[in-house]
Amino acid sequence: MSVRVRVPAKVNVQLAVGGARPDGFHDLANVFLAVGLYDEITVTPADELRVACSGPYAAQVPLDRTNLAARAALTLAQRRGLDPAVHIHIAKDIPVAGGMAGGSADGAGALLACDALWGTGASREELLEICAELGSDVPFSLVGGAALGIGRGEKLTALEVGGTFHWVFAMAEGGLSTPAVFREFDRMAQGREVPEPVASAELLEALAEGDADALAAAVSNDLQPAALSLFPELAQTLEAGREAGALAELVSGSGPTTAFLARDAEAAEKVAEALRASGTCRAVRVAAGPVAGATVL
Ligand code: ATP
Numbered sequence: 030m031s032v033r034v035r036v037p038a039k040v041n042v043q044l045a046v047g048g049a050r051p052d053g054f055h056d057l058a059n060v061f062l063a064v065g066l067y068d069e070i071t072v073t074p075a076d077e078l079r080v081a082c083s084g085p086y087a088a089q090v091p092l093d094r095t096n097l098a099a100r101a102a103l104t105l106a107q108r109r110g111l112d113p114a115v116h117i118h119i120a121k122d123i124p125v126a127g128g129m130a131g132g133s134a135d136g137a138g139a140l141l142a143c144d145a146l147w148g149t150g151a152s153r154e155e156l157l158e159i160c161a162e163l164g165s166d167v168p169f170s171l172v173g174g175a176a177l178g179i180g181r182g183e184k185l186t187a188l189e190v191g192g193t194f195h196w197v198f199a200m201a202e203g204g205l206s207t208p209a210v211f212r213e214f215d216r217m218a219q220g221r222e223v224p225e226p227v228a229s230a231e232l233l234e235a236l237a238e239g240d241a242d243a244l245a246a247a248v249s250n251d252l253q254p255a256a257l258s259l260f261p262e263l264a265q266t267l268e269a270g271r272e273a274g275a276l277a278e279l280v281s282g283s284g285p286t287t288a289f290l291a292r293d294a295e296a297a298e299k300v301a302e303a304l305r306a307s308g309t310c311r312a313v314r315v316a317a318g319p320v321a322g323a324t325v326l
Pocket of ligand 1: 089090091095096097098119124125126127128129130131132133135136166207282283284
């Protein structure tokens with residue numbers, strides 16, 4: 030018997046970053062939107078814990094116990110005194126190290142799949158607690174939809190969304206490490222006062238109303254200057270999308286994937302086509318959100 034779980038990618042429509050805390054982490058006000066680009070995690074009983082990965086990004090995914098899907102299985106098994114003897118297959122469609130929480134999606138997916146396979150009966154609260162242990166973005170991968178994350182981004186409040194937003198994602202050649210982007214943020218913030226991160230009231234209202242123009246005016250990413258500093262070519266991708274008629278363009282999370290908001294599905298296809306023709310990125314995908322979080326199929 031196997032259990033298969035589908036988990037979406039995310040885009041941060043707002044990422045407000047505070048100054049570095051004494052523990053090195055940053056306080057965030059992080060508005061997540063789950064979008065319809067998915068990894069599928071299948072867990073099957075086996076002799077021992079093994080991870081395999083297929084799809085266009087498979088070569089970049091670690092298959093040892095550092096893989097977040099393996100860590101999720103190990104953590105749940107340890108809590109229940111179980112042997113984590115499962116084969117975890119990841120059908121990967123979310124770009125790796127792209128700022129779209131692909132690893133987090135796999136962690137949340139494997140956790141939900143193992144919970145179902147082993148019949149551990151973990152409560153939603155316990156699953157969320159394990160997700161937060163695995164990483165700041167993992168709880169959101171479990172819940173999906175739209176949410177405000179505070180703290181390191183892991184303390185979530187679900188947000189109301191009054192419509193569907195259409196996005197285009199441009200994958201860059203190469204990746205950016207999230208810790209490296211935060212280090213660059215700290216370097217660039219030296220000698221200036223970093224304000225407390227707060228969610229934008231205009232942005233939350235735009236989401237609630239499903240108003241793409243208002244959302245376009247309100248999106249922001251405090252990590253964008255740091256991502257652009259480490260990966261200056263992204264400026265050309267952002268410009269290509271803007272010229273193609275995107276309502277807004279921004280670096281997704283810590284990058285280097287860039288995200289473009291379009292008025293509707295048709296406009297998104299047009300922006301996607303222009304970005305493909307621009308030669309400023311490696312691949313282009315269209316996805317709408319919000320969508321549900323990790324779901325057993
Ligand atoms: P975020 O948006 O949460 O900052 P990201 O999308 O930028 O994350 P990931 O795709 O999650 O980045 O991958 C970051 C690194 O995590 C990879 O380079 C890889 O070494 C490691 N990793 C661990 N588990 C996985 C996994 N299941 N899939 C992809 N990468 C993984």
